[in-house]
Amino acid sequence: MKERARILVVDDDESVTKTFKVILEENDYVVDTVECGREAIEKTNKEFYNAVFIDIRLPDMDGTELLTAIKETTPKMVKIILTGYPALQNAIEAVNKGADAYVLKPPKMREVLNMLKECLQKQQEEKRLSEEKVADFIQKRAKEIGKGKLK
Amino acid sequence: MIAILALASIIMTSALYVTSQIIVLGSFAELEEKNVQQNVGRTLSALDNEFTDLSSKTGDYAEWDETYNFVQDANEEYIQNNLDAPTWANLRVDVAVFVNTAGQVVYGIVFQPDMTTAPLPQSLLELLSANDTLWYHPNLESRITGIVPLAEEPLLIASRPILTSFHEGPIHGALIMGRFLDSEEIEYLSQTVHLPLSLSRFNDPETSSDFYAARQSLSKDTPVFVQPLNADTIAGYALLTDIYEDPFLVLRATMPRDIYKQGEASVFYFLAALIGTGVIFGITVMLILEKYVISRVDRLASEVRNIGKSKNVSEQLSWDRTGSNDELSLLADAIDSMMEERLKAIEQLAAMVGHDLRNPLTGISNAAYFLRMKIGAKLGPRAIEMLDLIDKDIEYANKIVNDLLEYSGAIRLELSESNPKAILKEALELVKVPANVHVVDFTEDKPKIKVDVDKMRRAFVNMMKNAFDAMPKGGKLIAESRKARDKVEIAFTDTGAGIPKETLERLFTPLFTTKARGMGFGLAICKRIIEAHGGKISVESTVGKGTTFTITIPIEPKLEGGDKT
Numbered sequence: 001m002k003e004r005a006r007i008l009v010v011d012d013d014e015s016v017t018k019t020f021k022v023i024l025e026e027n028d029y030v031v032d033t034v035e036c037g038r039e040a041i042e043k044t045n046k047e048f049y050n051a052v053f054i055d056i057r058l059p060d061m062d063g064t065e066l067l068t069a070i071k072e073t074t075p076k077m078v079k080i081i082l083t084g085y086p087a088l089q090n091a092i093e094a095v096n097k098g099a100d101a102y103v104l105k106p107p108k109m110r111e112v113l114n115m116l117k118e119c120l121q122k123q124q125e126e127k128r129l130s131e132e133k134v135a136d137f138i139q140k141r142a143k144e145i146g147k148g149k150l151k
Numbered sequence: 152m153i154a155i156l157a158l159a160s161i162i163m164t165s166a167l168y169v170t171s172q173i174i175v176l177g178s179f180a181e182l183e184e185k186n187v188q189q190n191v192g193r194t195l196s197a198l199d200n201e202f203t204d205l206s207s208k209t210g211d212y213a214e215w216d217e218t219y220n221f222v223q224d225a226n227e228e229y230i231q232n233n234l235d236a237p238t239w240a241n242l243r244v245d246v247a248v249f250v251n252t253a254g255q256v257v258y259g260i261v262f263q264p265d266m267t268t269a270p271l272p273q274s275l276l277e278l279l280s281a282n283d284t285l286w287y288h289p290n291l292e293s294r295i296t297g298i299v300p301l302a303e304e305p306l307l308i309a310s311r312p313i314l315t316s317f318h319e320g321p322i323h324g325a326l327i328m329g330r331f332l333d334s335e336e337i338e339y340l341s342q343t344v345h346l347p348l349s350l351s352r353f354n355d356p357e358t359s360s361d362f363y364a365a366r367q368s369l370s371k372d373t374p375v376f377v378q379p380l381n382a383d384t385i386a387g388y389a390l391l392t393d394i395y396e397d398p399f400l401v402l403r404a405t406m407p408r409d410i411y412k413q414g415e416a417s418v419f420y421f422l423a424a425l426i427g428t429g430v431i432f433g434i435t436v437m438l439i440l441e442k443y444v445i446s447r448v449d450r451l452a453s454e455v456r457n458i459g460k461s462k463n464v465s466e467q468l469s470w471d472r473t474g475s476n477d478e479l480s481l482l483a484d485a486i487d488s489m490m491e492e493r494l495k496a497i498e499q500l501a502a503m504v505g506h507d508l509r510n511p512l513t514g515i516s517n518a519a520y521f522l523r524m525k526i527g528a529k530l531g532p533r534a535i536e537m538l539d540l541i542d543k544d545i546e547y548a549n550k551i552v553n554d555l556l557e558y559s560g561a562i563r564l565e566l567s568e569s570n571p572k573a574i575l576k577e578a579l580e581l582v583k584v585p586a587n588v589h590v591v592d593f594t595e596d597k598p599k600i601k602v603d604v605d606k607m608r609r610a611f612v613n614m615m616k617n618a619f620d621a622m623p624k625g626g627k628l629i630a631e632s633r634k635a636r637d638k639v640e641i642a643f644t645d646t647g648a649g650i651p652k653e654t655l656e657r658l659f660t661p662l663f664t665t666k667a668r669g670m671g672f673g674l675a676i677c678k679r680i681i682e683a684h685g686g687k688i689s690v691e692s693t694v695g696k697g698t699t700f701t702i703t704i705p706i707e708p709k710l711e712g713g714d715k716t
Contacts, residue, residue: 015514023521057506082513084506105509106516106545 005120006030006048010040010066011055011082016105020053023109037061037069044070044077050120051078053103056094064097071098076127078119082107153437160429167425171418179414183385186410187377190346191387194404197343198391201336202296205328206309208242213311213326214318222249222257222313222324230258236266243339246271246306246329249313250279250286252322264335274302275329284394286325288312295325297394298332305332305350305393305400332400346404353390353398361386362401369401383408447479455486505552512552516545557676564603564683566708571632571641572596574604578611587625590615594632600639601707602684610677614643614700617673621647621698635703638686642701649694658690677702684708 007029009020017033024031032049034040037058044052052070056063063081070077081094081102094102100119103112212218212233221229234247239262248259248271256279259271278299279285285295285308295310308329312322330336332350341348351362358366361380365388368376376388386405393399454468468483519541527535571594584590618628626646633640650658658674681688686704 011510013510013514016510016517019514019517019521023517023524026521026524084509106512106549109517109520 004030005050008049008052009033012059037066044074053080053082056083067097156433175418176414179411183410184377187387188375191375191389191404194344197340209309209311209326209328214314216316219315222251225257236262244328245331248327251324285310300393300399349403351401501555505556508552512545566601567604568599569604570596570599574607578608581612582615585619589627591629594630598634598706606680610680613673613677618645621645638703638705640703642699644699646697650692650698
């Protein structure tokens with residue numbers, strides 16, 4: 001059986017985190033929720049997540065700050081910004097700071113789920129690609145070594 | 152303001168009035184007193200002249216051989232020849248007394264004004280016999296003059312030793328001539344000095360009050376006294392002693408108060424000039440204030456009022472401050488920056504409200520989505536309808552938040568090149584054209600325009616939505632564009648109900664709407680978008696026929712950095 005993807009939702013509003021959790025779990029994801037940037041950093045350091053939803057405004061920091069903070073430790077994680085400001089510059093800033101996508105509040109959940117799925121698929125593909133590369137490399141080296149040994 | 156100026160002038164004038172009264176009139180009063188003293192001195196000189204005159208006339212007769220003989224023999228012939236009334240009246244001599252060396256009166260006579268003669272008054276005879284003051288001459292050069300205190304009338308006398316015609320002795324007695332200091336003599340003196348004079352005895356109990364006051368002040372040490380009798384007249388008093396050097400008479404000279412009046416006139420003219428100057432100065436100040444301050448403050452105030460009435464929160468003063476650096480311009484700057492600050496605060500507030508509203512909207516939206524996903528299949532059509540309603544209202548609430556943010560925030564243009572036709576095409580994709588409305592696109596793909604395509608598209612969408620709302624029963628919407636010099640006009644004409652005049656006036660005001668649903672931000676936002684591009688939006692409407700909205704924008708907005716608030 002395929003391993004279930006792990007999602008972290010960072011928002012200080014309970015109705016946001018709770019409904020995200022319920023819907024995502026219903027779609028077969030494992031979901032954790034935290035309320036602030038500090039908790040999010042701790043959580044991502046301790047555990048692995050495939051994707052994170054970050055509210056642009058958190059009680060202790062800006063969503064973009066959190067993006068920068070966790071980019072170093074978890075470069076592969078899909079990062080999605082939740083924003084209540086539809087302005088273009090917010091989106092630009094979010095993407096520049098390392099967001100993979102951004103979601104306007106209130107979100108159209110069907111689209112969000114589709115987008116999440118796509119992002120995770122891409123992530124999986126990349127993972128597989130790099131795994132294949134590693135496997136290829138090992139194989140190649142093994143052959144070379146084998147040849148060498150044969151020689 | 153005028154009241155304050157007037158009050159200040161009155162206080163200033165009063166202060167100056169008092170000061171000038173004290174200083175200027177004080178000097179004039181001093182000058183007046185000096186003048187009165189001089190006049191009194193002149194009067195006393197005139198009196199002295201009388202004595203000199205009398206003495207010289209006495210001398211003429213006293214140093215004469217015939218008199219020298221007459222005082223010894225009292226011959227009748229001398230009396231006949233020399234002592235006739237007309238002659239003596241001419242000489243203004245009233246009394247003549249011949250006294251021999253023993254002090255006996257050889258002959259004495261009074262010449263009366265009616266040309267008759269009379270014997271010497273008893274009082275004079277008594278004084279002559281009482282002592283030798285009037286007739287004793289120790290040497291040839293001896294002269295006696297003075298006032299004799301007779302009960303009837305004061306008598307001016309001159310007494311000379313009787314000598315020979317060659318001014319030789321021995322002295323054979325004394326000749327005394329007298330002149331009554333009566334009303335006639337006073338009149339004579341008055342005419343001499345050109346001043347009204349009057350006389351009172353020093354110890355006359357029935358004297359008038361001013362004499363009485365003078366009498367209190369006069370003494371041998373202060374022989375002259377000055378006091379004003381009334382506003383028009385001032386009097387100088389001199390103390391005259393009798394021949395025995397006792398205080399005897401008070402002589403009064405009255406004169407008009409010309410000098411004092413001159414002083415009063417000076418003060419009056421000075422104050423009048425001052426008030427006149429003050430009034431002219433005040434008017435000038437008012438005019439200058441009016442021109443440079445008050446009218447400008449009024450204008451500023453009316454601009455501020457208009458901005459207060461206007462619903463456009465980003466409006467600024469149109470106050471011209473170029474080249475002026477005064478306090479009012481600073482005030483205008485301060486008002487502008489205050490409004491900017493306030494606008495920023497509104498933006499921040501709206502952004503906060505927007506963000507905070509979107510969280511509960513997210514919760515509701517997600518919850519509805521979950522319900523639809525989880526139990527949608529089991530729900531009846533009415534429940535599904537309710538879920539649809541929730542979604543629709545969330546969308547609507549979200550639009551309101553968007554409009555709020557849009558309207559309260561500064562508009563930042565992101566310019567790119569496009570053309571009217573392309574923008575309209577994109578806009579048409581975003582609106583749902585009602586089945587009964589026919590859209591006719593007459594727009595052109597020329598000229599190329601530099602606009603914020605996203606925002607311009609929104610304005611177009613808004614225009615069209617309004618047109619559709621105006622035609623619930625169907626109709627035609629014509630969109631057309633036209634190049635006009637360096638501008639482009641884009642017009643949307645519908646065949647709807649038209650807009651009444653009173654509605655037209657308030658059309659672009661935010662929060663004004665005639666629709667059952669809608670915040671009324673739509674046209675106000677359109678207007679802001681168009682104005683941010685340096686353009687304008689206008690509307691023409693005929694009730695029953697339809698409405699035309701015309702957007703006029705420059706082909707290339709003249710905006711620094713493409714950014715305008």
